[in-house]
Amino acid sequence: MTTPYPFTAVVGQDDLRLALILNAVSPAVGGVLVRGEKGTAKSTAVRALSALMPDVDVVAGCRFSCDPGAPDPQCPDGPHADTPGAARAARMVELPVGASEDRLVGALDIERALAEGVKAFEPGLLADAHRGILYVDEVNLLHDHLVDLLLDAAAMGASYVEREGVSVRHAARFLLVGTMNPEEGELRPQLLDRFGLTVEVAASREPEQRVEVVRRRLAYDDDPETFVARWAGAEAEVRERIVAARGLLPRVTLGDGALTQIAATCAAFEVDGMRADIVMARTATALAAWAGRTEVLAEDVRQAALLALPHRRRRNPFDAPGLDEDKLDETLDEFGPDDGGSDPDDPDGPDGGPDDGGSGPDGGGGVPPQASEPTEQPEPAGESDGESPASPAESPAEAPAAGAGGRQQQAVSAGDPFRTKMLSVPGLGDGAAGRRSRARTQHGRTTGSTRPRGALTKLHLAATVQAAAPHQRARGRSGPGLVVRRDDLRQATREGREGNLVLFVVDASGSMAARQRMGAVKGAVLSLLLDAYQRRDKVGLVTFRGTGAEVALPPTSSVDAAAARLETLPTGGRTPLAAGLLTAHEVLRVERLRDPARRPLMVVVTDGRATGGPEPVQLAGRAAGLHAVEGTASVVVDCESGLVRLGLARQLAGQLGGTAVTLDELRADAIAGLVKDVQSTHGTPNHTSRRAA
Numbered sequence: 001m002t003t004p005y006p007f008t009a010v011v012g013q014d015d016l017r018l019a020l021i022l023n024a025v026s027p028a029v030g031g032v033l034v035r036g037e038k039g040t041a042k043s044t045a046v047r048a049l050s051a052l053m054p055d056v057d058v059v060a061g062c063r064f065s066c067d068p069g070a071p072d073p074q075c076p077d078g079p080h081a082d083t084p085g086a087a088r089a090a091r092m093v094e095l096p097v098g099a100s101e102d103r104l105v106g107a108l109d110i111e112r113a114l115a116e117g118v119k120a121f122e123p124g125l126l127a128d129a130h131r132g133i134l135y136v137d138e139v140n141l142l143h144d145h146l147v148d149l150l151l152d153a154a155a156m157g158a159s160y161v162e163r164e165g166v167s168v169r170h171a172a173r174f175l176l177v178g179t180m181n182p183e184e185g186e187l188r189p190q191l192l193d194r195f196g197l198t199v200e201v202a203a204s205r206e207p208e209q210r211v212e213v214v215r216r217r218l219a220y221d222d223d224p225e226t227f228v229a230r231w232a233g234a235e236a237e238v239r240e241r242i243v244a245a246r247g248l249l250p251r252v253t254l255g256d257g258a259l260t261q262i263a264a265t266c267a268a269f270e271v272d273g274m275r276a277d278i279v280m281a282r283t284a285t286a287l288a289a290w291a292g293r294t295e296v297l298a299e300d301v302r303q304a305a306l307l308a309l310p311h312r313r314r315r316n317p318f319d320a321p322g323l324d325e326d327k328l329d330e331t332l333d334e335f336g337p338d339d340g341g342s343d344p345d346d347p348d349g350p351d352g353g354p355d356d357g358g359s360g361p362d363g364g365g366g367v368p369p370q371a372s373e374p375t376e377q378p379e380p381a382g383e384s385d386g387e388s389p390a391s392p393a394e395s396p397a398e399a400p401a402a403g404a405g406g407r408q409q410q411a412v413s414a415g416d417p418f419r420t421k422m423l424s425v426p427g428l429g430d431g432a433a434g435r436r437s438r439a440r441t442q443h444g445r446t447t448g449s450t451r452p453r454g455a456l457t458k459l460h461l462a463a464t465v466q467a468a469a470p471h472q473r474a475r476g477r478s479g480p481g482l483v484v485r486r487d488d489l490r491q492a493t494r495e496g497r498e499g500n501l502v503l504f505v506v507d508a509s510g511s512m513a514a515r516q517r518m519g520a521v522k523g524a525v526l527s528l529l530l531d532a533y534q535r536r537d538k539v540g541l542v543t544f545r546g547t548g549a550e551v552a553l554p555p556t557s558s559v560d561a562a563a564a565r566l567e568t569l570p571t572g573g574r575t576p577l578a579a580g581l582l583t584a585h586e587v588l589r590v591e592r593l594r595d596p597a598r599r600p601l602m603v604v605v606t607d608g609r610a611t612g613g614p615e616p617v618q619l620a621g622r623a624a625g626l627h628a629v630e631g632t633a634s635v636v637v638d639c640e641s642g643l644v645r646l647g648l649a650r651q652l653a654g655q656l657g658g659t660a661v662t663l664d665e666l667r668a669d670a671i672a673g674l675v676k677d678v679q680s681t682h683g684t685p686n687h688t689s690r691r692a693a
Helices: 014-025 042-052 101-105 110-116 125-129 144-156 207-222 224-230 232-251 256-268 275-290 298-308 325-334 461-471 515-534 559-567 577-594 616-629 648-656 674-682
Strands: 032-036 056-059 085-088 092-094 106-108 121-123 133-137 158-163 166-171 175-180 197-201 433-441 445-450 491-498 501-507 538-545 548-556 600-606 633-638 659-662
Touching (some): 014 032, 014 042, 014 232, 014 275, 032 042, 042 133, 101 106, 121 125, 144 158, 197 298, 224 232, 232 275, 298 325, 501 515, 538 559, 577 600, 577 616, 648 659
Parallel strands (some): 032 197, 092 133
Antiparallel strands (some): 056 085, 538 548
């Protein structure tokens, strides 16, 4: 996009624009994480922010953007004594999801380092983003090893590149902005905490606003220069106000009363550590400066909490994000001033109540109305997040379901989740980064060496020396030292962990429908989903009941969606086990074509009974044989209960070539050999993706 869309032309999304502006006023706030559905102007607003950032002074010719007033004494391009400075626009650097480690931290020419003994270092994106903005679109899809590097740089304000004894360090302080669609998976908690603020965005449901969005976008696409010129005045006004707020920021007073409210709020919502308190304090100070005030008010503390705490409060992965605003107001009232100034029902109070300012234009702390355009009415904070899921009696998916000759059943709530034993796919894969099964990866323990194909990335020093040593006399080397040529270089091969596709095949038939029993089954599946969330797997859900099977959730990275489908799953009817296995087989076949490197793990949750269709037992056995022939790793969760047990689930596990485990054995530390059982049953991996394709 050669001409960025104007920041002030974004329709609505007041919380998003305010969070970005607060970081422009005070970069110490720590960045923004923007969460929301696709097509909600997340990336547009972030890219437009760079045009509002004030210029920065840099040392002329320094590749690391050192400040001429306080240059980095350890800058690789230094020292910078008496070096002239020059002003330039603040940079916005985009980190692609598929970027390599060298592209992020910089590349070291290992061949020159070995042959010439020089540090030939090419700066990466972290150096480019120093004193600017580092933008990561789809940040939740970023590989783990890149996340680790971002965490280190964000924590230390510097980037360290170390390769076989050669070390380079440079400053890397940047405003971290990330956007993500929660349906594609969540962020690691460590990275989530590094974002100062978080904002949930959603498309407006008001026809007038949607019409205005389309009108402006079409006008921009038709003539970008003319459209940008129309908004130049509003852009300049916001830019000047940011500069003024930056100048006012050092004079803003954060009183003991506001600090007490901040500490009490963080304690009330049980956030971990002290980073939330610090971020709230900086955000409230920035809000006051943006409003043109030199004192932090209760309304600033409230708005700071709504932006800084939702992603830090303790919650399960399947809980809705956001804050309980009633609880927030109660806490602020309890620890507010004793003079009645914080009474939300007193229109004559000094603060006018906690809800009258801070986020709107009249309160002084929000984004100003857009010039010459209808004033946007922002969605109430947390409106889309505050709605609780429909109760079992209200959900249309839970309408009574009659089985063939069976009684009607409604969906049953899941039992409490628990920590499960880890299940893994046997063998050695090379799929997506994750934490479940063994795989060849760029990071992990070194297991061997190989000749490099293309550019050398990870040098195996010992193997390189061994390859070069026999040729030293032929190369004229008789004394100490070593002559190393390109043919001698060896690249390290490493082993780590990968994420898998965990496909749940859940029996929802009448034989599973006893309320207490189905609640335990759903609790077990929910626990496995939680485990898949933590191990960064893709998940899918196939259910079978009555006369057939259905794909309740196609493979996705959103375990939240799987948990929601599981909660509203109705039960009852016969047990078409063969249909469930055949549907799972088709899902895995299609997924192998889409993502052949991601190995599947099928988890069948059933009591093993097969009663649907003609010859149900024989059909189920043949369907299981298809999975066994293709080498699909599988685990059968045996849900049979009672004193008399038929052992049908274990028979099914044998037909699948997998292993069986009871609901009790799923709990962590219940059986130490579960993973070994799975691996010993399958032996070496079968690379079936090509055969299936």
